[in-house]
Amino acid sequence: QSSRIRNSVFLQKVTVAEEAVKVIGHGDTVAVSGFASAGTPKAIIPALVGRIHAARAAGSNFTIDLLTGASVSTETERMLAEVDGIALRMPYQAESTARQKINAGRMDYVDIHLSHVAQQVWEGYYGPVDVAVVEVAGITETGELIPSASVGNNKTWLDVAEKVILEVNSWVPDAMDGIHDIYYGTALPPHRRPIELTDVEDRIGQPHYRVDPGKVIAVVETNAPDSASPLTAPDAVSEAIAAHVLEFFDNEVRRGRLPENTLLPLQAGIGNVANAVLGGLDRGPYRGLTCYSEVIQDGMLHLIKHGTVRFASATALALSEAGIAELTSNIDFYREHIRLRPQEISNHPEVVRRLGIIAMNGMLEADIYGNVNSTHVMGTKIMNGIGGSGDFARNGYLSMFLSPSTAKNGAISSIVPMTPHVDHTEHDTQVVVTEQGLADLRGLSPRRRSRVIIERCAHPEFRPLLTDYVERAQAAPGAAGHTPHLLGEAFSFHQRYLATGTMRTFH
Numbered sequence: 001q002s003s004r005i006r007n008s009v010f011l012q013k014v015t016v017a018e019e020a021v022k023v024i025g026h027g028d029t030v031a032v033s034g035f036a037s038a039g040t041p042k043a044i045i046p047a048l049v050g051r052i053h054a055a056r057a058a059g060s061n062f063t064i065d066l067l068t069g070a071s072v073s074t075e076t077e078r079m080l081a082e083v084d085g086i087a088l089r090m091p092y093q094a095e096s097t098a099r100q101k102i103n104a105g106r107m108d109y110v111d112i113h114l115s116h117v118a119q120q121v122w123e124g125y126y127g128p129v130d131v132a133v134v135e136v137a138g139i140t141e142t143g144e145l146i147p148s149a150s151v152g153n154n155k156t157w158l159d160v161a162e163k164v165i166l167e168v169n170s171w172v173p174d175a176m177d178g179i180h181d182i183y184y185g186t187a188l189p190p191h192r193r194p195i196e197l198t199d200v201e202d203r204i205g206q207p208h209y210r211v212d213p214g215k216v217i218a219v220v221e222t223n224a225p226d227s228a229s230p231l232t233a234p235d236a237v238s239e240a241i242a243a244h245v246l247e248f249f250d251n252e253v254r255r256g257r258l259p260e261n262t263l264l265p266l267q268a269g270i271g272n273v274a275n276a277v278l279g280g281l282d283r284g285p286y287r288g289l290t291c292y293s294e295v296i297q298d299g300m301l302h303l304i305k306h307g308t309v310r311f312a313s314a315t316a317l318a319l320s321e322a323g324i325a326e327l328t329s330n331i332d333f334y335r336e337h338i339r340l341r342p343q344e345i346s347n348h349p350e351v352v353r354r355l356g357i358i359a360m361n362g363m364l365e366a367d368i369y370g371n372v373n374s375t376h377v378m379g380t381k382i383m384n385g386i387g388g389s390g391d392f393a394r395n396g397y398l399s400m401f402l403s404p405s406t407a408k409n410g411a412i413s414s415i416v417p418m419t420p421h422v423d424h425t426e427h428d429t430q431v432v433v434t435e436q437g438l439a440d441l442r443g444l445s446p447r448r449r450s451r452v453i454i455e456r457c458a459h460p461e462f463r464p465l466l467t468d469y470v471e472r473a474q475a476a477p478g479a480a481g482h483t484p485h486l487l488g489e490a491f492s493f494h495q496r497y498l499a500t501g502t503m504r505t506f507h
């Protein structure tokens with residue numbers, strides 16, 4: 001037994017995954033740790049999949065409702081989806097097998113703002129949570145739990161679940177202890193108090209989770225690395241998008257709308273474009289930047305190391321193999337520059353509004369008025385989910401959406417007449433950026449917005465089609481209105497793609 005379990009009550013509960021998992025039954029609601037590629041339980045899920053296989057072989061059904069922080073490791077999401085083990089999934093996934101089951105109507109999926117998850121579970125919207133499975137880095141002498149590389153909703157899972165299984169993962173560096181800030185001050189209305197977080201590095205909670213030992217039915221030991229987040233070098237399109245964003249920041253500083261050198265706390269979504277923007281910041285005049293986001297990616301570690309970023313707050317690490325090696329071998333340094341918090345705090349509207357976040361998120365498509373679709377391909381098929389993009393976009397100081405101007409080798413325009421699904425309304429979108437340019441929509445009426453978005457962001461091959469649409473919509477006799485549309489044609493780009501495989505009318 002490892003020295004990570006330093007409390008005798010918990011030591012007595014140590015068992016193997018195959019034993020522990022017997023507490024999970026068909027129809028249970030199971031809340032597990034994990035946010036992006038970090039902190040997913042390593043032993044219990046494979047053991048659960050084994051049980052599901054066995055139950056199916058014996059002719060009975062076995063599914064669970066699965067609640068998480070956000071996505072869990074790809075392997076975990078896939079193995080559960082492959083055995084049809086999930087009846088309902090909440091709140092975010094980003095894995096192809098799960099995606100197929102959801103889109104085929106074989107898995108219920110509830111896609112909600114990540115800041116809402118903990119409170120909605122407390123409010124009872126998902127019924128009782130039968131079992132929580134939470135990875136931790138260790139158990140202290142006093143029976144508190146040392147968090148691992150993601151926090152997500154773990155605090156809430158430990159509080160609300162009827163039974164708890166702990167995975168103590170000795171792979172997580174000992175020295176990670178102290179990087180976390182677990183806030184126990186949230187309550188349900190009418191008992192809410194202000195969240196006293198006024199700087200990204202503030203500590204408002206405690207380093208460890210609490211758990212009622214009486215609920216802990218098993219402790220399982222593991223020594224397994226987090227899976228790595230894939231990382232690809234930025235391509236020319238991402239670099240071009242990043243360049244527009246950086247030029248925009250320079251302008252905002254010149255106009256006195258952003259502080260020189262430090263800007264305001266940054267939030268960047270996962271992916272190529274976000275990494276390119278972060279890389280660009282390293283080459284700019286900035287020093288002492290801060291970040292208040294969901295995840296910390298490799299690009300952020302570089303910025304911290306170079307002093308470009310002074311402090312980064314998030315709920316999870318999402319690092320490549322190289323990033324994990326960099327962090328673990330310099331953990332004493334990074335612990336002084338990173339804070340990991342529950343996602344209800346990392347994404348909290350009150351805090352995001354107070355700190356004045358610069359929110360930069362990806363999108364599938366925007367329409368000519370600035371409504372943004374982040375989740376549904378052609379309006380119907382789920383891609384991933386809204387994640388935290390809405391938490392940051394609605395409440396940020398600056399709300400930016402970034403995307404290449406086309407997808408699928410130019411067959412799809414990411415600027416369309418009307419989005420067939422809306423995650424972020426025109427009221428939440430201030431800036432749209434593609435490799436073509438940047439549309440600053442602040443202070444513009446819908447008619448002006450449409451002109452700016454088409455001119456600055458649409459791919460030149462799609463501009464004439466979009467201009468033709470909007471001009472005819474504006475000229476429609478008696479029907480133009482404040483936000484002109486031709487309702488019979490508003491989805492013609494999407495319909496053409498579904499019928500012919502391209503939104504183009506030209507070759």
Ligand code: 0RQ
Binds near residue numbers: 377
């Ligand atoms: O699919 O690889 O199969 O071709 O969508 O597109 O351009 O690689 O962009 O990885 O940034 O993802 C919105 C999905 C963008 C993401 C989305 C296809 C495209 C490709 C990916 P292929 P890109 P990204 C808080 C933020 C919601 C969650 C969120 C997302 C694939 O940003 O999930 O923002 N956002 N969390 O071909 C059909 C279109 C398309 C399209 C792209 N218009 N129609 N397919 N694709 N546009 C998180 C943090 O704070 C960390």
